[in-house]
Amino acid sequence: MSVRAIRRLLVVLTTTVSAVVTVAAPAVADPVGTPASATPLSAAFDAAAARYDVPRDLLVALAYAESRLDPHGGTASAAGGYGPMHLVSSPGVRTLDEAAALTRLSPAVLRAEPAANVLGAAAVLRSYADQAGLNALTRDDVNGWYVPVARYGGATDASVARLSADTVYDLLRTGFAGPGETVPGRPVAPRRGGLERAAVLGDVGTLSTDYGPAAWAPASTSNYTVASRPGSHPVDRIVIHVTQGSYGGSISWFQNPAARVSAHYTVRSSDGAVTQSVREKDIAWHAGNWTYNTRSIGIEHEGYVDNPAWFTDAMYRASAALTRTLAARYGVPRDRSHIIGHVEVPGATHTDPGPNWNWTYYLQLVNGITGIGSGTVNTESSSLNVRSGPGTGYPVVGSVADGATVAVYCQAVGSTVTGPLGTTAIWNRIGTNRYVSDAYVFTGHDGYIPNVPRC
Structure with a gap:
């Protein structure tokens, strides 16, 4: 099937899903559901989940665990996996080949087209679920999909298989946000089957003898x-x-x-x-x-x-x-x-x-400069913009409330800002690629915080 045909199929499937929702959706949104988004990848998750009866948030969580929802331009991972779902064709792991057989899409399309990649992964998961004994009455329960998810990872070692599946269910438990997708956390109790007895990496009996924390x-x-x-x-x-x-x-x-x-x-x-x-x-x-x-x-x-x-x-x-x-x-x-x-x-x-x-x-x-500082946000409004880099020219990626306490992992020099605490070019990194100006954060220090690294 061509890429153009895939896109037509996705349009049809998405339209069908929308029609069903219009007729059957309750007035109050499902508290554990994910709101539909207009992004192409979100539409692909909608369509694939509907076609193969795979829980949508589970599909998104698997993609987030594998790729952070990034198609990587169709290039292969080190293990030979492709796309947001990391479909693999390598000795011992054949999810890409299985997806091609189940969807009748070519491997080239599955590798390069994100929507096809998501569709292929859903087909493989559904196949594994059928083989694990899930049926129309049990497929809606995300906790029953643990064994198919573990199998999808391709690990031969039971502990590593459990590690991969636990990662997906931990994401469902805590919730996460990625490009165009926000999945809220919810209680989960995965049914691990035979993997329940597999050692969890890091437990007694699986520790490194060279490096204690490993x-x-x-x-x-x-x-x-x-x-x-x-x-x-x-x-x-x-x-x-x-x-x-x-x-x-x-x-x-x-x-x-x-x-x-x-x-x-x-x-x-x-x-x-x-x-x-x-x-x-x-x-x-x-x-x-x-x-x-x-x-x-x-x-x-x-x-x-x-x-x-x-x-x-x-x-x-x-x-x-x-x-x-x-x-x-x-x-x-x-x-x-x-x-x-x-x-x-x-x-x-x-x-x-x-x-x-x-x-x-x-x-x-x-070299031992490992301190983590802290500060209190002091702004003249209700909240302070958080930016992706140390300067006002970087995109706003969120906000923190006035009076909030923030951790400071490192400090960088950026654009000069004047705020309630003076004028400074110092910016505090309060998370991964998240910066706020020191002019709005009271740290107890005039300038750099001792023993906190420079970014």
């Missing part, structure tokens, strides 16, 4: 070299990577014997959780350069290089604590000559961690 999920022995470092291979570099994929998906990929790639550690975006996949004594295949593999520790970070929303303060701080520990253990200088990006490895074909990675902030954290 979980242990070993990579396939086909993806690294057993060694006895430091020995004849002294460690003198730490290499920073970005996964180009999700946390659970990347850990699962390291466990796939066909991957031919691994890293010692992976750090999660949302909360800074760390999983180890290769022992530090062994040589992970992460740098694309054998010499650098033998002399370095590789740390992956969940996300995509072109989307700064993945690079949270929780991730930076957890990664920096790990790097600080590694540097002390192996005597690695804590500077940019020895803590490097994948892009800086000789012969590298990768660009990670990319231009959105904040080296200034990260190296300060690594």
Whole structure:
């Protein structure tokens, strides 16, 4: 089916859904539903959920966990996944091929067209649900879809499969907002089936023996070299990577014997959780350069290089604590000559961690400047604009109320602003890509806050 035909199908499906809602919708909106949006991707979620009888918010949560609702221009993730739903065609994981068979859409269309990608993922999930025994009476209950969601992630290790599915249900529990989509939180009680007995990464029995805060999920022995470092291979570099994929998906990929790639550690975006996949004594295949593999520790970070929303303060701080520990253990200088990006490895074909990675902030954290300040918003109106960068030229991305207490993760120099607390060029970062002028925040300090990093 052509892209034009796909779009016609989506129009028909969306029109049908709208007609049903017009006839049957109650006067008060469902408190756990998601309001329809005019964006093409939202229309795709509407149509796919209706056609395959998949809970819409579950479909959106899965997309958010995999891609933050970003199609990435049809380019592949590190694990060979495409589109907002991360449909994969690789040894051991064939959701893209399954979607093609179920929808009769070509793999090329499923890879490149976001609406088709969403439709294909819904078809695969519905197929898994049918095989799991869900029927017309049980498909409306989002808690019954846990096993299909876990299967969709493609993990062969039960703990990693549970990690992937739990991520989706945690998003449903807490709620989230992405481009064109806001999904409110709600109580969830997923029925995990056989995965209920799977160890949760980080619980007793799955902890790393090299780094206490990390979980242990070993990579396939086909993806690294057993060694006895430091020995004849002294460690003198730490290499920073970005996964180009999700946390659970990347850990699962390291466990796939066909991957031919691994890293010692992976750090999660949302909360800074760390999983180890290769022992530090062994040589992970992460740098694309054998010499650098033998002399370095590789740390992956969940996300995509072109989307700064993945690079949270929780991730930076957890990664920096790990790097600080590694540097002390192996005597690695804590500077940019020895803590490097994948892009800086000789012969590298990768660009990670990319231009959105904040080296200034990260190296300060690594070197022990780790304070988090706080302040009280003091504005002459009811609220204060929050901007995506340190200056009035950046877009407004939200607001904070007068009198609210905010955390200050780092401070940057930006455009000069005059406010109730004076005139200043200092801006406070109060969240991931969220800044307010210091002219409106009382921190107890005139200017920079001691031991709080510069952005």
